[in-house]
Amino acid sequence: MLFFLAACKNNGEVKELELNVEETIDNLIALADTDGDKKITKDDKGVKSYKYELYEIDGTYKLSVLLQELALAKNEGKKVARIPISRIEESPSARISRMIKEYYWDDLTRTVDEKGLKTILEDAKASDTVKKRIYVPYTDTIAQQYFKNLESKYNNFLVEVLPEHITPQYVKSINKVPGILSLKLEDGEGVPFVVPGGRFNEMYGWDSYFEGVGLIIDGRTDLAKAMVDNFCYQIEHYGKILNANRSYYLTRTQPPFLSSFIREVFEAQGVKDTAWLASSLETAIKEYEKVWMEKDKRLTSTGLNRYLASGIGIPPETEEGHFNEILTEFAEKYNASLPNFEKNKLTVQEYIEKYESGEIEDKALDMYFVHDRSLRESGHDTSWRLDNVCAYLNTVDINSLIYKYETDFEYLINKYFKGNFKTSKGKVYTSGQWNKKAGERKELMNKFLWNENAGSYFDYNFMKAVGTNFQSATNFFPLWAKIPTKEQAERMVQNLMKDLKAKGGILASSKESVEKAATNDIQRQWDYPYGWAPHQMLMWVGLKNYGYEKEARELAYRWLWMITRNAVDYNGTIPEKYDVVNCTHKVYAEYGNVGTEFDYITTSGFGWMNASYQLGLKILSEDLVNELNLLTDPETLFSKE
Structure with a gap:
């Protein structure tokens, strides 16, 4: 024809x-x-x-x-x-990279303003009620007036001003009337940001940093800078970088990457904006002190940090039935405690309703949800590594990220402020102070998290005073943050390549650790056999930090080969995550796989997947790019070495 x-x-x-x-x-x-x-x-x-x-x-x-x-x-x-x-x-790699640069970033860009409201308000997550809501900070009167002026232009659109003091009780009270949270306005327009893709129309915490890495590579420093500005707005007006700018995320943050984001954006600028650097640095220090270093909250008695999200009740953003197993278990225990068991027995749904209303109190279930919300704050939702224990862990990842803050602050103050940084309120920070803090954290990490026999860092349960020994990609974040000695790094790299290397890249966790920790057969999406873009990107940079160029190129090739192979075979598909053992995007654990549902063409890919592709291409040698375009199987390619 x-x-x-x-x-x-x-x-x-x-x-x-x-x-x-x-x-x-x-x-x-x-x-x-x-x-x-x-x-x-x-x-x-x-x-x-x-x-x-x-x-x-x-x-x-x-x-x-x-x-x-x-x-x-x-x-x-x-x-x-x-x-x-x-x-x-x-060639496949050239096409994927070009599509990311020329189409995907723009398609993923959003603004919270009159121009961008239509997209956000049509999002299925915008509200479960007739009204579509936007919540505006108590401290931003300009935004309040701006959005109030728009109420009459949109049907079923309501502007809500948040209270001055946002409590977990208040957040729970609005869970049935959720909405988008406003972000920074500048000259009457919303400051743009990149969303992950698919059903996600929010600015997510750690996704944004990795997207920023890709944006900088693709010459979009302006957009990366705008995302830093939105993060700083969140800290100033919401008290933290939010899990995402939805109302039900007001009680939790996400893995902190702001210092790296600021540093990389500033150093990518053609003309250095030192006033912007000073303002952003001051806000990042504020986040460090107010969000992460308040004692008995995210800072624990060991001197190390943990994830600890506040909030009350069942996290409302989860898919229907997500907690069925745990809630059934607690309902059965409750029914068994009743004096007239058969007569007074509650269905699971009745138990949930009475628990949510406060009629039934259960401190064990309360603590389960503290762990669950903290797990979501970690960005790893969900993993057997953190299930029902997250708030009791000094995790390797959070302490590596905060160490990176401390060394970034030292670097920026030393290089751009001659060793002394004075905030707008007159407080002075020196590079030496941050060097001391970083040194103290490194000592504590080696004391509590380093396992000399295993040659690896592991999460530490400070309630039980014991390491977890759970093999996870997060155990290798110290390589990215430049924490290990050369000798420690050598042992870590051997373990990484032996325990977590799969055909398609780095596993989120080992099969052995999952089998030991799992209490049922439910697959967690941040565990074996799945792999995720942020883990790959941090591992590549971490390996390069210690001179392991060959290993970095191999792992980058494996990941890009899998992305390219799937894109070639499946109409350009670039999804949220992969099964790196079977090298497929056909993943159905928990929430499915965002980015696989489209007609004719994907116009956006997935945010941090796009970024990982652009970074991976920078790491590969020319001959490996040629092999990539031939789709040479990595097991064949690297078995020769």
Whole structure:
């Protein structure tokens, strides 16, 4: 079947295809998309080749690229598309990287202002009620007036001003009327930010830093800087960097990367904005002191830190049925305690309703949800490493990140403020002070978290005064933060490559540790066999910090090979996470896999996955990029070494 309008030639060679967009899409789908998902993938049983005069489009990859190019033309309102042959024959890695740079970042960019409200208010998570709500800080009168002026322009739109003091009780009271939280306004417009993708239309805590790494690589320092500004706004007006800017996240933060974000954005600027650096640095120090270093909260008696989210009751953002097993267990215990068991027995739903209303009190269940919210604050929702214990752990990851704050503060103050930094309120910080704090933290980490016999750092349960010995990618965050000695690093790298290396990159945790810790068969998405972009990126940089270039390139290749292989086979799919053992995006643990549901073309990929691809390409040597485009199996490639 011929569906080309014309093939433009140059010296007898086809250089460009001129196509009727709608007709060609319909024909491609009819002939090649046999499973009806509006994609051309290796799972389809349709035709795999089209030939027109001298040019043949052959194979799943090229056919799916043609479909994607047509979809782009359709999105731009074109009736006829002129598609260069060079686009059809573009190497997989070049295409993925170009799409990220030219399309995905823009498609993932949002603003909380009049221009951006439509997208945010149409989000399914914007509210579970008739009204769509935006919550505005008590301390931002400009934002209050701005959004109040918009109320009359939108149907069912309500502006709520948060109280001066936000308590867990207040946050629970609005859980059934959730809404977006406002972010920074500048000159009457929302300061932009990048969202992860898919169902996520919020600015997420640690996602944003990794997205920023990719933005800087792609020359979008302006957008990365805007995200830092939104983080600083959150600290000033909400008291912390939020898990995300939704009302039900007001009681918890996320893994802290602000000092790294500030440092990398500032040093990527062409013209250095030292006033911006000073303001951002002051806010980051405020976060360090107020969020992380308040005693008996996130700072524990060991002198090390933990995740500790506040809040009351069942986290409302979880998928329906997520806590069924644990709530059934507690309901059964409650029923067994009743004097007239059979007569007074509650259903699980009745138990939940009475627990949420406060009629039933259960301190053990309260503590379970403290651990659960703290686990979510850690960004690792969920993992058997943290299940029902997170708030009792001095984790390797949080202490590595706070150590990085301390060394970043030392570096920035020493290099850009001559060793002395004076805040707007007149307080002076010296680089020497931060050097001392970092040194003290390193000593404590080596005392409580380092296991000499195993040659690794592990989380420490300060309630039981024992290390967990759970093998996790987070145990290797110290390499990124430059904490270990050369000798420690050597042992850590050996363990990393032996215990957590899989065909598609670094595992979130080891199979052995999951089997020991799990209390049921439910797969946790931050555990074996899954792999995540932030872990890969931190490991690559950590390995390079200690001169392990070969290992960094191998792990980056494995990860990029898996992304590329899946994108080639599945119409450009770039999802939230992967099974790195089976090297597939077909992941169904817990929340499924964001970024896999689209028609014809993904226009956004997934935020930190996009960033990991751009960073990985920078790490690979030219010969490895060539192997990547050939889709050379990593087990074959690295077995030669």
